[in-house]
Amino acid sequence: MSPAHPHEFIPPGSRFHALPSPFPMKRGGALHGARVAYETWGTLNAARDNAVLIVTGLSPDAHAASNADDPAPGWWEPMLGPGRPIDSDRWFVVCVNSLGSCKGSTGPASIDPATGESYRLSFPELSIEDIADAAAAVVRGLGIERLACAVGNSMGGMTALALLQRHPGIARAHVNISGSARALPFSIAVRSLQREAIRLDPNWNDGDYDDATYPESGMRIARKLGVITYRSALEWDGRFGRVRLDESAADDEDPFGLEFQVESYLEGHARRFVRRYDPNCYLYLSRSMDWFDLAEHAGGDVLAGLASIRVERALAIGASTDILFPVQQQQEVAEGLARGGAQAEFVGMDSPQGHDAFLVDFERFGPAVRDFLDRLG
Amino acid sequence: MSPAHPHEFIPPGSRFHALPSPFPMKRGGALHGARVAYETWGTLNAARDNAVLIVTGLSPDAHAASNADDPAPGWWEPMLGPGRPIDSDRWFVVCVNSLGSCKGSTGPASIDPATGESYRLSFPELSIEDIADAAAAVVRGLGIERLACAVGNSMGGMTALALLQRHPGIARAHVNISGSARALPFSIAVRSLQREAIRLDPNWNDGDYDDATYPESGMRIARKLGVITYRSALEWDGRFGRVRLDESAADDEDPFGLEFQVESYLEGHARRFVRRYDPNCYLYLSRSMDWFDLAEHAGGDVLAGLASIRVERALAIGASTDILFPVQQQQEVAEGLARGGAQAEFVGMDSPQGHDAFLVDFERFGPAVRDFLDRLG
Numbered sequence: 001m002s003p004a005h006p007h008e009f010i011p012p013g014s015r016f017h018a019l020p021s022p023f024p025m026k027r028g029g030a031l032h033g034a035r036v037a038y039e040t041w042g043t044l045n046a047a048r049d050n051a052v053l054i055v056t057g058l059s060p061d062a063h064a065a066s067n068a069d070d071p072a073p074g075w076w077e078p079m080l081g082p083g084r085p086i087d088s089d090r091w092f093v094v095c096v097n098s099l100g101s102c103k104g105s106t107g108p109a110s111i112d113p114a115t116g117e118s119y120r121l122s123f124p125e126l127s128i129e130d131i132a133d134a135a136a137a138v139v140r141g142l143g144i145e146r147l148a149c150a151v152g153n154s155m156g157g158m159t160a161l162a163l164l165q166r167h168p169g170i171a172r173a174h175v176n177i178s179g180s181a182r183a184l185p186f187s188i189a190v191r192s193l194q195r196e197a198i199r200l201d202p203n204w205n206d207g208d209y210d211d212a213t214y215p216e217s218g219m220r221i222a223r224k225l226g227v228i229t230y231r232s233a234l235e236w237d238g239r240f241g242r243v244r245l246d247e248s249a250a251d252d253e254d255p256f257g258l259e260f261q262v263e264s265y266l267e268g269h270a271r272r273f274v275r276r277y278d279p280n281c282y283l284y285l286s287r288s289m290d291w292f293d294l295a296e297h298a299g300g301d302v303l304a305g306l307a308s309i310r311v312e313r314a315l316a317i318g319a320s321t322d323i324l325f326p327v328q329q330q331q332e333v334a335e336g337l338a339r340g341g342a343q344a345e346f347v348g349m350d351s352p353q354g355h356d357a358f359l360v361d362f363e364r365f366g367p368a369v370r371d372f373l374d375r376l377g
Numbered sequence: 378m379s380p381a382h383p384h385e386f387i388p389p390g391s392r393f394h395a396l397p398s399p400f401p402m403k404r405g406g407a408l409h410g411a412r413v414a415y416e417t418w419g420t421l422n423a424a425r426d427n428a429v430l431i432v433t434g435l436s437p438d439a440h441a442a443s444n445a446d447d448p449a450p451g452w453w454e455p456m457l458g459p460g461r462p463i464d465s466d467r468w469f470v471v472c473v474n475s476l477g478s479c480k481g482s483t484g485p486a487s488i489d490p491a492t493g494e495s496y497r498l499s500f501p502e503l504s505i506e507d508i509a510d511a512a513a514a515v516v517r518g519l520g521i522e523r524l525a526c527a528v529g530n531s532m533g534g535m536t537a538l539a540l541l542q543r544h545p546g547i548a549r550a551h552v553n554i555s556g557s558a559r560a561l562p563f564s565i566a567v568r569s570l571q572r573e574a575i576r577l578d579p580n581w582n583d584g585d586y587d588d589a590t591y592p593e594s595g596m597r598i599a600r601k602l603g604v605i606t607y608r609s610a611l612e613w614d615g616r617f618g619r620v621r622l623d624e625s626a627a628d629d630e631d632p633f634g635l636e637f638q639v640e641s642y643l644e645g646h647a648r649r650f651v652r653r654y655d656p657n658c659y660l661y662l663s664r665s666m667d668w669f670d671l672a673e674h675a676g677g678d679v680l681a682g683l684a685s686i687r688v689e690r691a692l693a694i695g696a697s698t699d700i701l702f703p704v705q706q707q708q709e710v711a712e713g714l715a716r717g718g719a720q721a722e723f724v725g726m727d728s729p730q731g732h733d734a735f736l737v738d739f740e741r742f743g744p745a746v747r748d749f750l751d752r753l754g
Contacts, residue, residue: 185617185639186610200594217577233563240562262562263569
């Protein structure tokens with residue numbers, strides 16, 4: 001196994017699945033000796049029909065919740081585990097780290113075995129479909145013919161749809177949470193600007209940075225813009241209003257420094273992210289979302305693209321305050337899958353937390369997911 | 378008159394009003410030898426009671442429409458002129474360039490007479506109230522005791538409210554377009570991030586840039602983020618969808634270059650703005666909006682702050698798709714002014730163009746403004 005590049009951040013409980021080598025990429029090129037990081041919860045039953053796959057948003061790793069290999073709380077802790085909405089007493093749950101990420105799966109921050117150096121921008125163009133194919137390889141590698149359910153959040157909602165379309169029969173059911181069947185211009189504009197902020201940082205240096213010369217400013221802007229679009233004005237009005245920072249927290253020396261609580265909140269998010277996510281991986285995964293369009297092979301008709309998917313049951317849910325993956329897109333997913341013959345449900349939540357609601361509003365999202373999974377035969 | 382600094386962009390038809398010297402600033406300090414640029418349309422009648430004041434958003438100059446001094450179309454051309462909604466056959470219209478701007482009024486890009494150099498960051502802290510006081514000085518200087526109406530768009534909606542509160546009786550009526558009585562956290566977060574993008578650009582250099590070493594990257598990010606928040610996802614879905622650029626317009630050499638039409642649209646906006654607006658002026662005006670809170674002297678109760686204003690009639694209008702100055706804020710303006718005794722109307726427009734609707738959706742905004750002004754006695 002190649003040593004971890006300094007910009008890879010691999011959870012201690014990670015397991016790894018070696019991808020076929022070469023692993024062909026949708027837009028050209030291939031990976032050699034690539035791997036996918038994943039974690040599991042629960043036990044695969046003898047019939048091998050109780051598996052639930054989770055594919056994630058841009059930044060999460062495979063450590064969705066605490067487990068035997070890593071007792072630390074995961075990014076979806078209240079949703080996954082014994083007795084929780086995704087109940088590991090019943091389900092064998094697999095969470096896959098996206099191909100192209102820096103959290104254990106092969107990506108631009110990984111070592112290219114051909115050169116012994118990080119791929120950086122020599123990594124082939126990455127698409128959502130590649131991430132889906134890599135996840136499918138993990139599923140197959142675990143001896144699972146058919147998933148009971150494929151669950152995808154945010155970008156993972158795209159990945160799950162690509163998985164279902166490219167691997168017919170791989171799942172009986174699908175849960176799409178705050179996802180979409182294609183990127184629309186507002187989201188493209190936001191992501192394009194995030195990428196531009198990184199690329200304009202002189203320290204990005206066409207992807208050839210190191211810890212000493214690091215595109216910190218670009219990553220700060222990208223992350224803060226992300227957090228602004230992940231939440232909602234409504235939530236922030238109630239949470240921050242016009243409350244100012246304590247005198248001690250404000251920097252009187254800086255004439256344009258932090259003054260309001262909402263600015264300090266963004267600052268905290270940026271500080272926790274900037275050095276914990278590889279900038280090149282960010283660029284690759286961000287762009288893969290812009291490219292994704294399930295209507296690509298359906299004459300531009302997204303409902304027809306969705307209707308080409310065969311799945312028995314589906315649930316599409318999201319938050320009415322989401323500006324990045326608007327709730328109409330989850331409605332569209334349910335409608336399209338229903339046209340394809342699925343028994344499909346759509347639930348729009350009144351969560352104030354915007355796109356991030358599924359990561360925090362467990363009171364609404366927990367019961368919806370639990371109820372759907374409980375009803376799976 | 379001091380020579381124009383290279384980063385001032387002064388419309389050729391500008392007239393200038395010299396402010397009292399010293400001109401005290403709300404947050405401390407004073408300006409010496411400062412001036413305000415303005416333009417006019419129509420004729421002040423003998424009773425001097427037909428004057429309409431326009432105060433603007435962050436970036437516009439005083440050239441709202443073509444006039445005798447400058448036949449070029451202005452930024453609000455279809456709204457202002459003979460027979461137009463703000464009818465210069467009836468009204469004597471004055472549009473004022475905001476204090477702190479780089480479009481003719483004194484601001485950070487102007488020459489400080491005390492040093493012979495640009496103020497840059499030595500310009501005193503600028504508040505919306507200062508901009509309002511400077512506009513009031515122009516009104517008085519033109520021999521106008523009482524305006525028939527004070528019209529404010531966007532940031533100008535804040536300026537107009539500050540004007541009415543600080544100069545009781547200065548206007549009989551008020552039109553507030555896509556404005557607000559105070560800044561809320563989503564807008565503060567967006568503007569804070571725009572300012573941070575400029576400040577993080579090494580070429581900003583604590584405000585000490587020139588044409589050769591100019592914070593172009595920071596201004597690009599700030600402008601594109603602005604344009605993203607000025608429009609709406611709904612409009613862009615219909616206008617751009619997922620349409621890609623022609624091969625010839627895309628840069629194949631740049632792996633993360635422009636690909637979608639929406640990206641090219643943002644790029645065009647950035648190119649037209651980056652070198653045509655002074656970065657320090659941008660920082661000062663942007664921050665003045667974050668600070669603005671009409672509830673400041675009303676125990677934090679924004680409706681009480683509005684109710685302290687005495688005006689006979691008021692119209693508050695905006696677009697339901699505005700995420701920067703949400704339409705609830707215009708509704709709040711109407712409600713608060715009504716509490717203060719005004720005959721106040723609120724009209725929420727179904728314009729798809731978001732915050733920018735008043736600059737483009739003349740079919741909706743024109744008749745609303747015309748109708749209100751026509752009914753003024």
